[in-house]
């Protein structure tokens with residue numbers, strides 16, 4: 001068996017972009033130290049923060065929750081979990097089950113909000129007009145944010161990993177969305193948005209999966225039935241193909257985008273306005289969620305949790 | 306023994322609930338197996354005989370290789 005570079009245990013991971021081989025203990029140490037470093041560097045948390053974690057029950061959100069739970073005592077945090085049930089048959093039940101098990105095991109309060117209760121329809125019911133993904137993220141963000149405000153959260157953490165970040169960056173390039181590129185990840189937090197943090201933003205997805213597996217977090221590996229064949233999934237495959245031959249390219253894409261952002265911010269200095277309908281921050285006079293709701297023909301200013 | 310004098314190595318591959326027996330060349334690594342299956346190693350974790358391992362491990366007769374998807378959609 002291949003050995004860890006730092007001790008004589010069997011290696012569980014080869015970090016190709018640095019050439020290091022790590023045993024399970026050294027991998028877990030490395031992972032946790034790096035996440036904590038990212039949190040500090042980006043000033044994601046303050047002592048005494050009330051933090052909500054958007055959980056799906058997958059490896060990314062449970063790893064985020066696990067990390068924040070570990071930091072709870074040190075930073076005097078109050079940690080809550082929020083799960084959004086979009087109502088996707090044969091998928092969410094599985095992932096929500098994983099979230100519920102984890103939260104009850106770790107004694108973390110879990111708040112479940114559903115599309116059905118909050119918006120009046122499930123994603124399965126509404127996806128006829130557009131692709132389901134066109135609604136999913138927008139409404140999920142809306143419900144998470146509204147729940148965050150109701151709970152009085154200081155921060156809202158999500159499980160976005162390096163791969164998610166890099167995919168989003170490339171998607172924004174592809175659609176030429178300069179404003180989005182300029183604003184991406186700048187962590188809003190003003191007028192109507194709970195400040196968002198992404199503690200795993202610098203962790204490759206494969207490392208998150210390994211962390212969740214080694215800790216046995218009980219994450220669900222169920223896939224959303226709508227995920228296949230989307231542009232995003234093709235971008236994902238393409239980036240992974242590049243990463244295989246050029247280890248570290250995901251980090252270069254992230255770093256490159258961060259370098260460009262300040263320049264783009266000047267060029268795309270559109271101020272965020274308040275949505276006329278719901279008051280959420282928006283680049284237009286009506287926010288994306290309200291536009292979609294209008295299209296679906298439902299009242300969008302009421303949300304139950 | 307094959308015409309080229311190579312002794313094949315037989316391994317058991319478990320992937321998303323299905324299992325199959327595959328013949329590899331002597332000296333093939335997990336890397337090579339993934340390549341043959343058309344799987345990008347960046348997207349999976351591998352357990353060799355029930356232990357997570359690196360893709361450089363050389364496969365031996367009778368090994369059990371479990372391929373776990375590391376990336377998720379949605």
Ligand code: SF4
Nearest residue numbers: 133136224226227379
């Ligand atoms: S793939 Fe599924 S979970 Fe992801 S955005 Fe689309 S509908 Fe939502």
Ligand SMILES: [Zn+2]
Nearest residue numbers: 004007023026
């Ligand atoms: Zn070690």
Ligand SMILES: [Zn+2]
Nearest residue numbers: 275278287290
């Ligand atoms: Zn609105």
